Amino acid sequence: MILLDSVTKRYPGDAKPALDNVSLHIEPNEFVFLVGKSGAGKSTLIKMLTKEEVPDSGKIIIGGIDLDYVKKRHIPGYRRRLGVVFQDFKLLPRRTVYENVAFALEIIGMSGKDIRKTVPKVLELVDLSAQAKKFPSQLSGGQRQRVSIARSVARQPKILIADEPTGSLDKLTTQEIIDLLRKINDFGTTILVTTHNENIVNNLQKRVVTLKDGRIISDQKNNGIYKLDATPVPEKPERIIQAPGHALKETKEAPKVAKPAAPKITTEKITTEKITAQKIATPKMAASMSPTIKRAVRTTPRRKIAKSNVI
Ligand SMILES: Nc1ncnc2c1ncn2[C@@H]1O[C@H](COP(=O)(O)OP(=O)(O)OP(=O)(O)O)[C@@H](O)[C@H]1O
Ligand SMILES: [Mg+2]
Numbered sequence: 001m002i003l004l005d006s007v008t009k010r011y012p013g014d015a016k017p018a019l020d021n022v023s024l025h026i027e028p029n030e031f032v033f034l035v036g037k038s039g040a041g042k043s044t045l046i047k048m049l050t051k052e053e054v055p056d057s058g059k060i061i062i063g064g065i066d067l068d069y070v071k072k073r074h075i076p077g078y079r080r081r082l083g084v085v086f087q088d089f090k091l092l093p094r095r096t097v098y099e100n101v102a103f104a105l106e107i108i109g110m111s112g113k114d115i116r117k118t119v120p121k122v123l124e125l126v127d128l129s130a131q132a133k134k135f136p137s138q139l140s141g142g143q144r145q146r147v148s149i150a151r152s153v154a155r156q157p158k159i160l161i162a163d164e165p166t167g168s169l170d171k172l173t174t175q176e177i178i179d180l181l182r183k184i185n186d187f188g189t190t191i192l193v194t195t196h197n198e199n200i201v202n203n204l205q206k207r208v209v210t211l212k213d214g215r216i217i218s219d220q221k222n223n224g225i226y227k228l229d230a231t232p233v234p235e236k237p238e239r240i241i242q243a244p245g246h247a248l249k250e251t252k253e254a255p256k257v258a259k260p261a262a263p264k265i266t267t268e269k270i271t272t273e274k275i276t277a278q279k280i281a282t283p284k285m286a287a288s289m290s291p292t293i294k295r296a297v298r299t300t301p302r303r304k305i306a307k308s309n310v311i
Contacts, residue, residue, distance in 0.1 A: 001159060001190045002026040002049065007058030009044055009214075018044040019055070020214035026192060028158070031185045033201050034194040036211035037228050042194040045211070046163045049192075050084055051075050063158060080108055083152035083160035083189070087167040089144045091136040097123065097147050098132040104151040118154055126150040126180060142173030146180065153184055160184060162193040166200070174200060201226040 004024045010017040018041045026032050034042050047053040048060055051067055060067040062082075070078045091100050098119055105115045123129045126146040136144055145165055152160060162181065166174035178200050185191045195201060201208055201224065208224025210217050218227065 001028045001030075001063060002192065003059075003061040004045075004048070005059040005061075007045075007048060007055045007060060009041075009048065009053060009055050017056075017214050019048070022058070022211075022214070022216055024209060024216060024219070026190060028190055029185070029188055031182070031191045031204070031206040032193070033204070033206060033208045033224065033226075034192060034211065035196070035201060035208060035226055035228065038196075040211040041214040042211055043163050044214075046161055046192075046194060049161055050079055050082060080155065081157060083155065083157035085145070085148050085152055085160065085162035085165045087164040089136070089148040091144060091147055091151075093136050096133050096135055097128055097139070097150075100136070100147055101150050101154050105154055108155055122150045122154045125153070125183070140173070141169050142176055145169065145173075145177050149177070149180060149184070153189070157189065159190045159192070162191070164194050164196070166195065166197060171199075178204065198226040 002024070003026075004022055007019055007022045008017050009019040020041075022041075022045065024045075034045065036042050044053060048055055048067075049062060051070060054067075065078070067078075092103060095103060101119045101122055102115050105118060110118070120129065120132075123132055126149055128143060128146055128150065131139060131143060136147065139147070149160075149165070160181070165181070166177050169177065174197060181191055181193060182204070205223040207222065208218075208220045208226065210219075210227060212228065217229075
């Protein structure tokens, strides 16, 4: 669903890259926390996915779309297919709660009739039916964030990306928002959320990916806990093999995973409404890819991806 392969990003003027050779694969329906100290590269990674920034090298494939081939003029359309939630909510101040959600649907071309059906259901999901006629300035921080989430989920995205959605909220409200994200995840949406909130991460026991200085230093697939300084796994762990009558010391070679060659991808034209899939890999390239990447690449369809199942 989300695949980053050896992604590196260096901002102009910065000595160190913000992301340094990051590879990450998130499967459909996963709930993933992205953690790390301030400056670790979390927001940069999110911006790679929303195409606010582009990597210097590496490959990003989301819902079967190779982001290299999403042209500038198609970026707004691409982003509308993702659910994106920000710390500062980004609501329209002069529109009511109802109108904020309705507007998100208007711009994707939903009919008035469908909008009138969808908005009340989504407001009910985020428990804001009673606030439908209020303006953002009349809401609490948690309520504003719920409007922002409602706006994203109204379009039924397959992926929801949230960069510190609870960063400006108190403890109780944070819990509410996380509970809501869990509910959305239970309905089948893949969730990637960055946070500094240790308690939330530890209580949820989901997958936790830790970034440090632009590198992934730990990826706890289950029951992850919040740790910022996990030491990377040593490359050549030593182990003792005890054979009958012999004590034999063996140095286990770390599996040599050949670095995937920079994929040469041919693609058909991508338009906002007709996002076409790509020929991802030649057999030679596939041979050098890790099994995870191979699996993800193989699932990328070569036919046109229908509008509804892109993300
Ligand atoms: N627009 C930019 N121009 C130059 N450098 C940037 C820019 N955005 C981020 N950086 C640098 O890239 C690195 C990663 O920043 P990023 O915002 O991704 O960190 P973060 O993990 O989201 O931190 P925080 O937890 O504080 O939000 C930092 O060293 C930061 O100074
Ligand atoms: Mg950040």
